[in-house]
Amino acid sequence: MFVALERLINLDEGYRGTFQVQGRHLLLIVVDxxxxxxxxxxxxxxxxxxxGTLExxxxxxxxxxxxFDLSTGCAINAPCAPLQRLSLAYDGDRVGLDL
Ligand code: FES
Structure with a gap:
């Protein structure tokens, strides 16, 4: 099942959006x-x-x-587990995730 989060047209550089999907708190961010x-x-x-601060x-x-390096999810300055990243899915003019 596709769950839409955002319209593609809104995904400008620097975009940050927060969502709650099935009790999970998610962050959608546009970098590069x-x-x-x-x-x-x-x-x-x-x-x-x-x-958080983005550089x-x-x-x-x-x-x-x-x-954390968003390109890999790994912590770069301390021993720490990586970010929990999720795969994006696309449907028409929307981005979201498949559940
Ligand atoms: S650095 Fe994020 S909770 Fe400690």
Whole structure:
């Protein structure tokens, strides 16, 4: 089942959108013109990531400063599990995910 999250026309560089799907908090973010969907939850201690600081493809969690490379999901400055990323799906003029 396709769950639409956003219209493609709205996915400008720097876009950030938060969604709740079946109880999961998700973050859709556009970096380098690529939409990336992930759990809006830092794998370190669970802080929301939508207010993190973005520099290039690096997203810095606002709670303890662990920085994740969005192109790989990996933490670059501390031992930490990677971001929980989800595959995007497309349907017409919408982006979302398949459940
Ligand atoms: S909760 Fe994100 S760095 Fe600790």
């Amino acid at each position: 013109r690529q939409p990336i969907l992930m759990e809006n939850r830092c794998p370190h201690q669970g802080a929301p990531l939508h207010n 290039g493809t690096m997203l810095r969690c606002s709670r303890h400063g662990i920085t």
